[in-house]
Amino acid sequence: MKIAFSFDVHPLVRGRRLLLAGIPIEHDKGLLGHSDGDVVLHALTDALLSAGGLPDIGTLFPDTDPAFKDRESSFFLLVALNKLHEKGYKVDQVDLTIVADEPKLSPYYVKMKKNLSRLLNLPEDRISLKARTTEGLIFQKDNPGIMCFALVVLTSL
Ligand code: MG
Numbered sequence: 001m002k003i004a005f006s007f008d009v010h011p012l013v014r015g016r017r018l019l020l021a022g023i024p025i026e027h028d029k030g031l032l033g034h035s036d037g038d039v040v041l042h043a044l045t046d047a048l049l050s051a052g053g054l055p056d057i058g059t060l061f062p063d064t065d066p067a068f069k070d071r072e073s074s075f076f077l078l079v080a081l082n083k084l085h086e087k088g089y090k091v092d093q094v095d096l097t098i099v100a101d102e103p104k105l106s107p108y109y110v111k112m113k114k115n116l117s118r119l120l121n122l123p124e125d126r127i128s129l130k131a132r133t134t135e136g137l138i139f140q141k142d143n144p145g146i147m148c149f150a151l152v153v154l155t156s157l
Helices: 039-051 073-086 106-120
Strands: 002-014 018-020 023-025 029-031 089-100 127-132 145-156
Touching: 002 039, 018 029, 023 106, 039 073, 039 089, 039 106, 039 145, 073 089, 073 106, 089 106, 106 127
Parallel strands: 089 127
Antiparallel strands: 002 029, 002 145, 018 023, 089 145
């Protein structure tokens, strides 16, 4: 069994689409990033790579590489899953905590979980997903962002 943790954070800015766990979220701002900025998929992918003893997400998919510009983050996740399978691992459990003061994310839990289950090929009861706020103590109103923490467990194939 292998366990690893990671996190990611991106700023929220106007003029970008907001995608979390691959699901479009209605909001007047989206996450700024070289790819689509999906912090949930980035944190998850990086934790999976770490658990598998693989190079981190920034090393495998550098944000200086035009090939990854505006790329859907599900691509990074699927590449990481392939690499894990090649090393003889499968995902056993995933625990994700999104940290955001805006927007309200609970209405999207069901959709996000379904999509993660599809991408990971993992039953929904092996995936935990929730959101917390910082009460304005970490993210400020004039400088918002979204963060995600990911904990993953791998087992041998
Ligand atoms: Mg990122």
